[in-house]
């Protein structure tokens with residue numbers, strides 16, 4: 378299968394070249410064909426300043442068909458126009474509704490919807506073209522098979538363009554459509570080649586996501602009963618003695634502690650030591666309070682569920698959620714499932730104790 382990539386004149390050769398560089402690395406039964414003049418820096422494309430327009434689908438697919446005719450490209454090979462212009466239906470890509478193997482992919486505006494180097498969403502669209510042509514008769518057939526709610530599959534409709542990120546992050550195909558590949562006898566070598574490209578896209582997206590998060594995390598400054606997050610509008614949280622004790626306990630235990638281990642002597646000792654910093658009470662009161670935190674009563678062994686400790690953790694987490702952006706909360710809150718270690722994920726290098 379051959380897919381001819383065509384750079385529309387408004388697309389910078391540098392952008393088109395970056396897309397070509399990645400896609401050409403993945404060799405296999407799907408052959409991506411790129412014209413030399415579209416990727417060489419000829420000094421023209423990058424300085425041409427063309428106003429971006431909204432083009433009709435007729436114009437876009439007409440362009441593909443002209444190209445096909447001029448270059449004598451056989452009917453069974455795909456022609457894919459890469460354009461920065463938007464289009465009448467505001468889609469990121471489409472197959473020619475006439476059924477000819479003509480396609481367009483929008484190479485611009487992805488940065489508004491997907492946090493990624495804008496070459497990767499384009500590569501994703503490009504890589505999945507063979508799946509559509511090998512499993513569907515035409516565009517209306519594709520549309521009849523699309524998911525209206527996103528599943529992280531190439532067949533997601535992505536009416537909400539933000540959903541496009543989910544597909545990039547999963548880099549996968551849903552079970553229903555994998556079955557379709559079998560029914561339609563999609564050659565395994567093609568599936569393998571496309572999966573490799575999707576994996577690459579996925580890794581690039583996740584890598585970028587991670588490095589962005591590291592840059593966005595705020596240091597945490599702890600001074601007596603206050604947690605400060607100077608990176609987030611210098612917001613702060615005040616915790617009561619029990620909450621502060623519990624928070625600092627989990628900070629001290631980097632690997633985390635499951636509830637059922639809370640009654641171990643060294644943990645009790647650490648909690649008592651921490652609690653003393655926040656209480657003027659006598660020794661027996663301190664011990665009593667710590668025992669209540671870990672649910673240790675006379676002759677009563679701790680179980681997996683610890684209501685008192687759960688409530689303290691919920692209160693701490695709620696307070697933190699007032700100061701920390703939602704997407705970054707898991708780094709600062711005490712997290713972990715029932716039976717699993719509860720922990721604070723934050724890189725300890727970001728913490729300062731005053």
Ligand SMILES: [Zn+2]
Pocket residue numbers: 524528530531532533550551552553554
């Ligand atoms: Zn699917």
